[in-house]
Amino acid sequence: MEAGRSPNIEILSNADLLELSGKPGNFTAKLQIRPRYIDAEKCTACGLCTQYCPRHLVDQYNEGLAVTRPIHIDYPQAVPASYFIDPKGCLHLQHGTCQICVPVCRSKAIDFSQKPEAKELKIGAVIVAPGFGRISTDTLAKYSYGKHADVLTSLEFERLLCASGPFEGEVKCLTDHRHPKRIAFIQCVGSRDLGCDNGYCSSVCCMYAIKEALVAKEHDPEVEITIYYMDMRTQGKDFDLARLKAEAKGIKFVRARVADVMPWNKQLKLTYSLLDGTHHFEGFDMVVLSVGLDAPADAKNLANIAGFELNHYDFCQTETFAPLLTTKPGVFVAGAFQGPKDIPESVTQSSAAAGIASALIKKDRNKGYVVKSYPKERELTKDEEVRIGVFVCHCGINIGSVVDVPLVEQYTEGMEGVVYHAQSLYSCSQDAQEVIKQKIKEHNLNRVVVAACSPRTHEPLFQETLKDAGLNRCLFEMVNIRDQCSWVHATEPAAATAKSKDLVRMGIAKARHIKPLPEQTVPVISKALVLGGGIAGMTAALNLAEQGFHTTIVEKGETLGGHLQHLSYTLRGDNVAQQLKEVSDQVKKHKLIEVMTNTEVAEVSGFVGNFSSRLVTRKGKSAKESTLDHGVIIIATGGREHRPEKVLGNEIKYSNKIVTQAELEKRLAGKAKDRAPESTVMIQCAGSRGDDLAYCSKVCCNHAVKNALKIKELDSAAQVVVLYRDMRTYGYAEDAYREAREKGVVFIPYSMENKPKIAGSGKSLKVTFYDPILREEVTMTPELLTLSVGIVPEGTEELSKLLKVPVNQDKFYLEAHVKLRPVELPVSGVYVCGLAHSPKPVDEIVVQAQAAAAKAAMPLVKGHVSVEPTVSSVDKELCIGCGLCESLCPYQAIRVTKDESGKRKAETITASCKGCGICASHCPVFAISMGGFTDEQITAQIKAFGETGNKE
Amino acid sequence: MGQAKETKSGAVMVVGGGVAGVQAALDLTELGYYVYLVEKSAAIGGAMAQLDKTFPTNDCSL
C-alpha cells in the first residue's frame, strides 16, 4: 500500500488514542503505542519465526477459520511489513518461558524488552475513521451459528473464497471438507432488526452477498445458491446490473423471512415464511449469514476521548448538510463509522474530510510537509560506455530457497556491459540501498538491474535510490524472479533457476538500451471552474475557496440552488430552503468565489493546469462572451426529475390527480387546508429500473416514505398505499420506513410480471394491483396517484463532447475508477460530483462535492503537475498525421495539430498522458515511442530470450 | 514508559487505518500536510484487507 512509502505519513500501529485536548488548528493528542516485541525496522518479514513458534493461536485475520502462531503477520502485504507477537498467546510473555524465536531470527529483530511507549502529537485537525464493528454472536445464534460449523458469517465466507484463505480459495464445508452443493444466504442478519438494537439497514450486505454468490458460482458452477431477502438494496451506481447477472447465472432470490436454521442430518434445515404467511423449509449444505455493519466496539470510548457525540446506534452523529462534521469542531469523520457504507463511498468521504481539514488549517499548509531533496542529476555523455550493475536478491528464503541465487549472479559475469554484480539477502532493506548507492559511485555505474520481487511494489524504492545517487531514475530495470520464478516454480528449483537466468539476461539486454528520461513538470493556473450552481457546485466552490483557491461558478439558470429549490424538507426534517439560503449566502459573500449566472460554457481547450474556457452570458436577447483561464474543472451540472409518459405500460397524463413526488411535496409544504389527500396510491420505480430508465434512481424510495409520513402527520386517518419492487430505504432511512409502517402506511410489493394498472382520470381514477398477502387483485380509487419518478442527468451529452469526457450507458459521467477514484474523470484535471455522477440524496451529494473539491485542489496546491517520464512521444518526421492515435487515446492526451509548415502532426500532451501505449501500438508508421519501453529496448529484450547467453 | 514528543505544524491525525483512514491520509499529503495514521491493530488495512474481491469492480482488494 502506498501509505507505507509516503515520507509524509507516519504509521503508528498498535496504538491507542488516550487523550485529545486543545482547539481546532491546535490540538494535542496523547497516544500509547503497545509493543510489537519485534523491531519493525529490522524485521524483513521472512516468516522463519512463525515456523518455529510452538504455540497455536486462532487466526483472527482469517475470521477464526484457521490457526496461526502468536508470532505472525496477518497477510504478506501487510503494512507495516513487520511481524508482531500477540501477547495473549506467547509463552514467554505469559509464562516467562520459551523464547525459541529469538535466536531463530536472522535479523535479530525479536526484542522482548520492548515497553509500551507514550507519544504526544501536535496536530491541527483530526479525522476519525474507526470503521465498523461485528454483529454480536448472540444475534447469530438463532441461525445455529456457533452450534453448527457450516453456518458462516459473510466475512468468514469471504475468507473461504479468498486464495489466501484457509482452503486456498476452495469452498469446503468446515464439518467434513465436502464441497457444498447447496448454499443459502440470509440477508439482514443484525440489520433492520430492533431485536438487536440495529434498526438501520447496513447498505452493503445485499451487494456483497451477490458478489460472494457470483464468486462462489465461478469457483463451482454446479453449486446451487439461494438468497433469502426482504428487499434487494442494490441502489448504487450500476449495482442492479450485478443482480441481473446473478439471476442470469441461476442464483435464486426469494423474498422471505427466515425463522431459523437447524442442523438436519448432515445438512442444515432453513425454515422461512413468504409474504402470504405460508411456511416452508429447505435443506442446505452451507448457510451464509449476511451480517450487517455494527458500530465499532470502542465507539463510545473514542467519542469520549475525542469529545464528539454518537447517534442512537452508536455511529458518529452528523447533519444532512454537514455530513462529515462531528459535534466537536476540528474533528471530522469518514468511512463506515459515519454510517454503514461501501468502499466507494468511504473513499469519497475520506477525500472530502481531507479537504475540510485542509481548509481548516490552510495557514499551516506545507509547514510540516517533508519535501525530499536529491543531489543534482549526473548527465550521461553522448557516447558514454554502458556500465551496468546487477544485484540479485535472496529475499530471505523467499527466492533463495528455490532459485540458486549465487549461480544466477555468477551467470552475469562477463555479459556485455555488466561491470559489477552482487547478491544481497534483502535488496529492499535500508542498508542494501546504501550499498547500491556506494557501488554506483565506486564503479561509476550508469545502469542498474535488480533481480528481486515485483516492480509494482518495489520499483519506486530503487528508483529513489538511483536519484539519491545522482542517476536518472529511468536508468533502472527490474527483473521479477520471485513471483515469476521462485513462487510459481517452487517445486522445480532447477527450472526456476534456469528461468531466472533467462529473465536476468533479458533484463540486462534491455538495460543496455535504456536512456535517461527528463522529469517533466507543467505549471498550473491556480484557479478552478465549477460548472453548475446547485448544492453540489456551491459546496465544491466553497471548499475550494476555503482552501484558498479562486473559484468561478458558472450557472446556466438565473439563480443558485438548482434542483433543491423544488424541495421543502428532508427525511430527517431539515428545512431545505433555509439550508440552501445559508449555503448560497456564504457563496455570494466569499471573496474568492465569483458567480456567473445565466452563463454557459461554449468551448473548453487546454489540459490539466492550463484550461481556457469561452463563456457566454445571456441577458434577455443580448449575449456577452468572456474567457476564463483555470487549472481544473468540476462538473456539477446536476440532474432533473424524469417525467415518463408511460409508467409500467400505462399511459400517463399528469394532472392534479396524477402527480410526481416532488409535486406532492410542494402541495404538502403549502398552506391549503386539504393539502393532505385523504387517500393516495404511490407507485415506486415509475420509469426506473428497467421500466424506462435502466437504473435505480436511489432517492425515490426515501422520497415516498418522507411524503407518506408528512401526510400521516397532517392527517393520521389518511390512507397511503405504496406499491414497490424493493423498498430501498438504506442506512438510517430504514427508521423512517419502519415509522411509516407503524403509522399505518401500507407497503405492497409488485413484480414486473404483475404490474399495477392505472385507468381513468379525475374522479374515475382507478389503480388495480395484485396483493400477495390477500392473494388477489385489488382495485382502489384514490384521491391522488403519486408517481415516484426517477432522476435523469442534465445536458451531459453536449457537455461531455465539449470536455471530451466519457458518459456511461445511462448518460451519467463515467468516473476514472469506480472504487478508488470515484470523483475523478479519466481526463486529468476534470472532476465530477452530484447528480451528474449518479442519482443520490443530499448528504451524499454534499460529501461528493467536497471530495471533488479536495481532489481538484491537489494540482492547485502543488502549483505544477508532474508527469511520469514514461509518456509517449511522436517522431514528427515519421508522423503522417492520420489521427488514429487521437481517436484511440482514452485520456485525450495526444492530438493532431498543424506544424509551422501547415502539415498535420500528432503531439503528446505530456501532462495528460498515462503511458498506456495504445497510441504507440496502433500507429501505422511506428512514429510513436513510449519512454522506457521503446521498440529498440523491447526488441533487444526479446532477442536476448532466443540467445542462451555467453555461458551455456 | 518512554516519552516522545512531536512538534510539527501542519499535521493531521487520522484515527483508524482502514480503507477510509488510509485514503484520507494519502489525500492529506497531496494537499500539503503531514499525517499521523493511528491504528489500534498491528497493521493498517481494516476490513478491506480481509475481503476477497470487492464490488463494484471485483478486482482484488489491495
Ligand SMILES: Cc1cc2nc3c(=O)[nH]c(=O)nc-3n(C[C@H](O)[C@H](O)[C@H](O)COP(=O)(O)OP(=O)(O)OC[C@H]3O[C@@H](n4cnc5c(N)ncnc54)[C@H](O)[C@@H]3O)c2cc1C
Ligand atoms: C462481508 C463484507 C463484505 C464486504 N464487501 C464489500 C465489497 O465487495 N465492496 C465494498 O465496497 N464494500 C464491501 N464491504 C464494506 C467495506 O468493508 C466497508 O465499506 C469498508 O471496509 C469501510 O472502511 P473503513 O475504513 O471505514 O472501516 P474499516 O475497514 O473497518 O477500518 C477501520 C480501521 O480502524 C481501526 N480502528 C478502529 N477503532 C480504532 C481506534 N479507536 N483507534 C485506532 N484505530 C481504530 C480498525 O482496527 C480498522 O483498521 C463489505 C463488508 C463486509 C462485512
Ligand code: SF4
Ligand atoms: S516466545 Fe512466544 S512468540 Fe516466541 S516462539 Fe515462544 S511462544 Fe512463539
Ligand code: SF4
Ligand atoms: S423507487 Fe427509486 S429508489 Fe426505490 S427502488 Fe425504485 S428507482 Fe430505486
